[in-house]
Amino acid sequence: GDSVTQMEGPVTLSEEAFLTINCTYTATGYPSLFWYVQYPGEGLQLLLKATKADDKGSNKGFEATYRKETTSFHLEKGSVQVSDSAVYFCALSQDNQGGKLIFGQGTELSVKP
Amino acid sequence: DAGITQSPRHKVTETGTPVTLRCHQTENHRYMYWYRQDPGHGLRLIHYSYGVKDTDKGEVSDGYSVSRSKTEDFLLTLESATSSQTSVYFCATLRSGQETQYFGPGTRLLVL
Numbered sequence: 001g002d003s004v005t006q007m008e009g010p011v012t013l014s015e016e017a018f019l020t021i022n023c024t025y026t027a028t029g030y031p032s033l034f035w036y037v038q039y040p041g042e043g044l045q046l047l048l049k050a051t052k053a054d055d056k057g058s059n060k061g062f063e064a065t066y067r068k069e070t071t072s073f074h075l076e077k078g079s080v081q082v083s084d085s086a087v088y089f090c091a092l093s094q095d096n097q098g099g100k101l102i103f104g105q106g107t108e109l110s111v112k113p
Numbered sequence: 114d115a116g117i118t119q120s121p122r123h124k125v126t127e128t129g130t131p132v133t134l135r136c137h138q139t140e141n142h143r144y145m146y147w148y149r150q151d152p153g154h155g156l157r158l159i160h161y162s163y164g165v166k167d168t169d170k171g172e173v174s175d176g177y178s179v180s181r182s183k184t185e186d187f188l189l190t191l192e193s194a195t196s197s198q199t200s201v202y203f204c205a206t207l208r209s210g211q212e213t214q215y216f217g218p219g220t221r222l223l224v225l
Contacts, residue, residue, distance in 0.1 A: 004155075032212060034212075036214075036216075042218060042219075043117075043203055043205075043216030043217050043218050043219055044156070044203070044205075044214075044216040045215075045216065046213045046214065049212060049213075051212065089155055089156065091155075093212070097144065097207060097209065097212060098207060098211070098212025098213060098214060099144050099146065099161065099207050099214070100146075100158055100161060100171070101146075101148075101156070101158065101214065102158075102172075103148075103155035103156045103157070104155050105153055105154060105155045106155050
C-alpha cells in the first residue's frame with residue numbers, strides 16, 4: 001500500500017541555519033503531497049502542498065518540490081528561527097480532495113538561539 | 114481556523130470500559146476524520162465521514178466505531194477500551210476544493 005517515509009529526528013539547528021527534512025513516498029498514480037506542522041500542544045496545520053509533479057509549494061519561507069522521478073517531497077528553509085521549532089509531517093492523499101491522509105512518522109525540529 | 118473543538122481534552126479510563134470522544138465543528142465542512150497519533154507512526158486514519166450518516170473505515174478501524182447524525186458533530190466510540198488504544202486522538206475537517214484539512218486540538222486518552 002501507499003506509504004510515506006521521513007528522515008529520523010530530532011533535528012537540532014542553530015538559528016539562521018539551513019533546513020532540509022527529507023520525505024519520500026510510495027504510491028500508485030499521482031497523489032497530492034503535503035507538509036503539515038504541529039507546534040507544541042496543538043493540532044496540525046497545513047504548511048504547504050503540491051498537487052502534481054514539478055509543482056513547488058511554499059509558505060512562510062518553507063519550500064518543497066514534488067519530484068515524481070525520485071518520489072520525493074523534501075522540505076527546505078533557508079534560515080530557520082526559534083519559532084520554527086515544531087514537529088513536521090509529510091503526507092500524501094490519493095482521493096483528489098486532500099482527505100484520507102497517509103502520514104510519515106514526523107520529524108521533530110528544535111532551533112536554538 | 115475551522116472552529117474545531119474536541120471533548121474531552123484529557124481522559125483516563127480503565128480497560129473494558131466504553132469511551133466516546135466528540136468532535137464539533139462550526140464551519141459546515143462536509144468531510145470529517147478521526148486520526149490517532151502514536152510515537153513512530155505519525156498519524157493514522159481511524160474512520161472518516163463524507164456526510165451525515167455516511168462513514169467509512171480507515172487504516173486502523175478495529176475496535177472503533179463512529180457516528181455522524183449532524184453535520185457539525187462526529188463521534189468516535191471505543192466499545193471496550195484496551196491499553197493499545199492509549200493515544201492522542203485528533204479530529205479533522207476538510208474544506209472541499211481547497212485540499213486543506215483543519216485539525217482540532219486533540220484528546221489525550223490513557224487506558225489503564
